[in-house]
Amino acid sequence: MLVIHPDECIDCGVCEPECPIEAIKAEEDLPENEQEMVEVNKKYAELWPNITIKKDAPEDAENWNGVPNKYQDHFSKNPGSGDES
Ligand code: SF4
Numbered sequence: 526m527l528v529i530h531p532d533e534c535i536d537c538g539v540c541e542p543e544c545p546i547e548a549i550k551a552e553e554d555l556p557e558n559e560q561e562m563v564e565v566n567k568k569y570a571e572l573w574p575n576i577t578i579k580k581d582a583p584e585d586a587e588n589w590n591g592v593p594n595k596y597q598d599h600f601s602k603n604p605g606s607g608d609e610s
Contacts, residue, residue: 526595526600526605527576528565528566528569528570528573529549529566529570530566530567530570530571531552531563531566531567531570532567533570536551536552538551545582546590546591562596565596569602569604572604573604574604
């Protein structure tokens with residue numbers, strides 16, 4: 526999981542079409558049941574390390590596409606090592 530600090534995002538929208546599974550949404554476009562993700566993004570953007578280099582997607586990324594309740598059922602407070610694939 527990656528997070529974006531909502532106070533640092535300038536809402537330019539450039540990243541939205543770049544995400545292959547359309548996981549990035551503008552704050553104002555979030556449905557009611559995803560509103561909590563704004564605070565989750567803010568909190569973990571301040572705790573987790575910044576990503577400074579481009580990497581390939583993890584090998585199991587496609588397996589996670591569309592899995593329901595990922596945050597509720599699979600979220601870890603620990604940052605990834607970047608070597609999860
Ligand atoms: S690219 Fe995405 S995260 Fe970065 S400022 Fe634009 S909308 Fe925000």
